[in-house]
Amino acid sequence: MTKRLLLCLSSLWLVFAACTQERQPCLTPKTASFNVVCVHLASDTATVAVDTALPNAVFAPVTQTGIVPLVYPLSASFTLSLSSVSDTCMWLFTTDSLKYALDTLRFYYQRQLTFLSNACGYTCFYHLDSFRTTHYNIDSAFILTNSVTNNVNTTHFKIYIHPDY
């Protein structure tokens, strides 16, 4: 009886062994999300900002291979990324692709090499130090959270759209 039990459970073990995977699937985001929100002041003297769904916003990273425009129709929140090959990167931004001039946003940060898991490998997290911007569409901007990780729920950067918009 015990020998039969042994044989049965040995078969079970073989099934278990056969199901062993080579590499587990990566279940966490591999890229650090740089989340930006745009709000709008109704006037120069207004103190309460309201979320502003931009009609046809364009964010365009300036990369080594050129400018890659990303269009976000009717959105107030945007997910960008920072460069893992440099300690600074530049984005172009306009609230409406057809009407307004482009603003330049340049971010300065420190890269932090981070091991996620054997399934996901390495990625870069960032510590945001500072930024510079022009003011065609942008009235002002602020860093809300310095640490940029793969946490998609954190808002890192807030842009106040110009009251004239």
Added chain:
Amino acid sequence: MSTPRTLRYIFTLIISLGLQGQWQVRGQQTTADTTMVADTVKPKIKLPDRSGRHLTLGIDVAHPIIGQFVSGRQSWEFTADYYLAHDLYLAAVGGFGTSIVGYTDLSYKTTNTFLKAGVNRSLLLRNDSADWNNMFIGFRIGAANISRSGAAYTITDSLWGNSSGTQPGKNFVACWAEIGMGVRVQIAKNVSAGWFMSGRFMLNGKSFKDLAPAYIAGYGRGDKNSAFDFDFFVNYSVNWKRKAQRNTPLTGSSKTVSVEVHRL
């Protein structure tokens, strides 16, 4: 630790403890019944263990076979246990292994040796002093010395471009606790086979945040705080008599022997 895995371990533990409790009750009932017949023996007297010396040496055949199917992973495990007394065994497992990670974005190699020590407690009543077939639960503490080579990595970014680099090699020490259950059956004279399935719980998992080894021989996946594994051992046993048995052969009245058969 994920909830399904936790439940699996708890389930295994409950089954093990349940079986142990069942057999303990059976053993007490048998002793009580026999005591009624042999009224010269008091119930609370702890009877001497009449089993001889029993040393078992074994080798795990499961992981070398798995290594043939899972690329870049090898593990060799050797086991030894020694019968102390009253269904208790002293157990030790040692071995070594290698693991090669060769993904496109991550590659490194680890080697490790390990040693586990603990006890096994038999769950089955034995038929006689020569019966070494058993089902048992075991507890062990394990430690491994791990050496990891330099790790080459690539971060893939379709927007800004890929970046790559190398992380320097590192040595780790891993410690874990292990609880499990197994079966051993004699298949020939002095030769037995059996399996041992166990849940393993890393005790110093925080030291692996910087590139945890993909595989630790003797434990399992190094990037998990818990692991579940099977071993399948082929064993060779060595038996010899205790000193007291060699000097004074066992003799006694039929009443005394009838009790001892159940308490070996």
